[in-house]
Amino acid sequence: MKLSIEEVEHIAKLARLSLTQEEKEKYSNQLSNILEYMEKLQSVDTQNIEPTSQVTGLTSVMREDEIIESGIEKDLVECAPAHKDGYVAIPKIFENK
Amino acid sequence: MALNELTLLESFEGLRDKKFSSEELTKACFDQIEKHEDKIKAFVTLDKDGALLQAKKVDEKIKNGESLSPLAGIPVSVKDLLCTTGVRTTAASKILENYIPPFDATVVKILKDNDSVIVGKTNLDEFAMGGSTENSAFFTTHNPWDLDRVPGGTSGGSTASIAADESIFSIGTDTGGSIRQPASFCGVTGLKVSYGRVSRYGVVADASSLDTIGPIGKSVEDVALILKYIAGRDPKDSTTPPIDVDDYLSEIKKDINGLKIGLPKEYFIEGMDEGVRTSILEALKKFEELGAEILDISLPMTDFALASYYVIQPAEVSSNLAKYDGIKYGLSKRDGDLLNIYLQSRAEGFGQEAKRRIMIGTYALSAGYYDAYYKKAMKVRTLVKKDFDDAFEKVDVILTPVAPTTAYKIGEKISDPLKMYLEDVFTVPASLAGICGLSIPAGMANGLPVGMQILGKRFDEKTILRAGHQFQQITDWHKQKPQLK
Numbered sequence: 195m196k197l198s199i200e201e202v203e204h205i206a207k208l209a210r211l212s213l214t215q216e217e218k219e220k221y222s223n224q225l226s227n228i229l230e231y232m233e234k235l236q237s238v239d240t241q242n243i244e245p246t247s248q249v250t251g252l253t254s255v256m257r258e259d260e261i262i263e264s265g266i267e268k269d270l271v272e273c274a275p276a277h278k279d280g281y282v283a284i285p286k287i288f289e290n291k
Numbered sequence: 292m293a294l295n296e297l298t299l300l301e302s303f304e305g306l307r308d309k310k311f312s313s314e315e316l317t318k319a320c321f322d323q324i325e326k327h328e329d330k331i332k333a334f335v336t337l338d339k340d341g342a343l344l345q346a347k348k349v350d351e352k353i354k355n356g357e358s359l360s361p362l363a364g365i366p367v368s369v370k371d372l373l374c375t376t377g378v379r380t381t382a383a384s385k386i387l388e389n390y391i392p393p394f395d396a397t398v399v400k401i402l403k404d405n406d407s408v409i410v411g412k413t414n415l416d417e418f419a420m421g422g423s424t425e426n427s428a429f430f431t432t433h434n435p436w437d438l439d440r441v442p443g444g445t446s447g448g449s450t451a452s453i454a455a456d457e458s459i460f461s462i463g464t465d466t467g468g469s470i471r472q473p474a475s476f477c478g479v480t481g482l483k484v485s486y487g488r489v490s491r492y493g494v495v496a497d498a499s500s501l502d503t504i505g506p507i508g509k510s511v512e513d514v515a516l517i518l519k520y521i522a523g524r525d526p527k528d529s530t531t532p533p534i535d536v537d538d539y540l541s542e543i544k545k546d547i548n549g550l551k552i553g554l555p556k557e558y559f560i561e562g563m564d565e566g567v568r569t570s571i572l573e574a575l576k577k578f579e580e581l582g583a584e585i586l587d588i589s590l591p592m593t594d595f596a597l598a599s600y601y602v603i604q605p606a607e608v609s610s611n612l613a614k615y616d617g618i619k620y621g622l623s624k625r626d627g628d629l630l631n632i633y634l635q636s637r638a639e640g641f642g643q644e645a646k647r648r649i650m651i652g653t654y655a656l657s658a659g660y661y662d663a664y665y666k667k668a669m670k671v672r673t674l675v676k677k678d679f680d681d682a683f684e685k686v687d688v689i690l691t692p693v694a695p696t697t698a699y700k701i702g703e704k705i706s707d708p709l710k711m712y713l714e715d716v717f718t719v720p721a722s723l724a725g726i727c728g729l730s731i732p733a734g735m736a737n738g739l740p741v742g743m744q745i746l747g748k749r750f751d752e753k754t755i756l757r758a759g760h761q762f763q764q765i766t767d768w769h770k771q772k773p774q775l776k
Contacts (some may be wrong), residue, residue: 234595243674284618
């Protein structure tokens with residue numbers, strides 16, 4: 195099944211990836227190839243089979259709701275490409291009218 | 292024998308008996324690195340100063356008669372996927388090229404608490420996706436057995452550093468075969484633990500339901516020792532069950548008389564290297580000599596496991612890689628608005644394989660395709676797991692090849708992603724089932740190492756380690772070393 199350039203553009207937009215025209219064509223071919231291989235899954239009878247999302251069997255592992263200081267808040271903020279006064283800096287999202 | 296050629300246990304005994312110091316041992320590793328690293332390129336970051344400082348601290352402790360862990364003063368290389376405080380951690384990606392973590396992964400903390408000497412961070416395929424270490428954004432690592440060939444991946448830097456005696460042991464990760472396959476290509480011992488046996492805290496996430504952290508070393512004995520320390524429940528990783536850690540070192544000394552070894556017919560197929568097939572069948576005879584019983588079994592879902600994996604892994608990784616957005620850390624292209632920061636940072640920061648997997652995953656999870664791809668793959672996963680559950684009712688362990696081939700040439704498969712994926716056919720099913728798998732040297736073919744895989748039930752590492760150790764007692768494939776010039 196062949197993925198069209200438009201479909202590749204749609205996926206890239208969802209994934210917040212910007213692609214060159216050359217990349218769009220290349221990925222269109224490669225992804226089509228790969229997705230065609232996945233088609234073999236359709237031949238497996240999975241009626242009444244539950245999906246497995248993880249194998250530990252654990253559910254909702256809890257801990258006490260108490261604050262534990264990391265001691266590295268300042269270092270974590272300083273990892274950010276832009277930061278000011280202890281806050282991560284980002285560009286404006288909304289315009290002030 | 293040069294000090295860097297020692298095993299972990301030999302190094303521990305030498306330090307304990309004061310035959311040499313940690314500083315001498317560490318310097319021997321760095322001498323080896325200085326001699327050969329420009330050809331092998333196993334490391335992204337080396338920390339000679341930090342390592343020697345740590346080695347000297349341990350020597351002080353030894354001098355003062357302090358009681359120390361067997362891992363103390365021993366040089367270790369760490370895959371550049373585990374966070375190390377103050378030391379660059381890149382995931383072999385441009386998007387984290389200059390990221391310096393302010394915290395340690397739990398496994399790194401364990402190494403430090405045990406006074407190990409961290410030599411440096413090893414190369415990998417970007418974000419642990421690939422099978423050859425060729426997807427590293429920085430450079431590829433060369434197989435010490437033949438510098439024109441890949442070391443395997445994604446823990447290729449780790450396994451190469453052990454094969455070349457640049458460090459005494461290593462910590463890698465295995466999501467779909469990333470310890471087992473490079474261990475096979477490099478002729479070293481590597482362990483994929485059961486999912487949840489070792490904490491994933493502080494390890495850059497690839498696929499959260501599949502990722503495992505594991506030891507790589509020169510022998511099963513070494514690997515068993517390391518596992519004892521790194522395994523166990525971690526409150527910081529909720530997927531580590533509170534299951535006891537066995538005394539692996541004493542368990543492996545027990546014999547394997549009557550051990551039932553299953554041989555799945557689906558793993559001995561067309562398209563497998565004759566040299567690989569022959570080595571495995573020869574190795575089987577050794578197990579029979581040791582008193583094990585070989586039984587034929589079937590794992591009918593094997594052919595579908597790969598397709599299932601290559602839906603689930605990309606889906607999970609597309610979600611995990613969403614955090615790299617140029618805002619909190621890492622590469623950030625700040626032209627234009629917020630959307631542009633995302634688009635440009637990710638376009639420039641991610642390599643081809645990463646982008647491919649993100650897109651496959653995004654597609655499989657997107658509206659209209661979720662049921663046909665992701666949900667279907669998760670149901671097939673249940674059937675793959677059931678295959679193993681059923682098989683383990685009849686046998687104790689399962690023996691298979693690790694890969695259909697020995698190490699191939701650099702550049703041979705990189706332009707065909709699907710061809711690369713098909714190399715994972717023997718390792719991926721165990722990952723989906725979350726069971727444990729040991730990869731040990733089983734023979735040589737055309738001068739290249741051939742590994743074999745011993746699979747065990749979840750949390751039954753002690754049995755596969757026992758089988759592997761007993762095999763290494765009557766063979767010496769694991770003692771073979773490449774000729775480095």
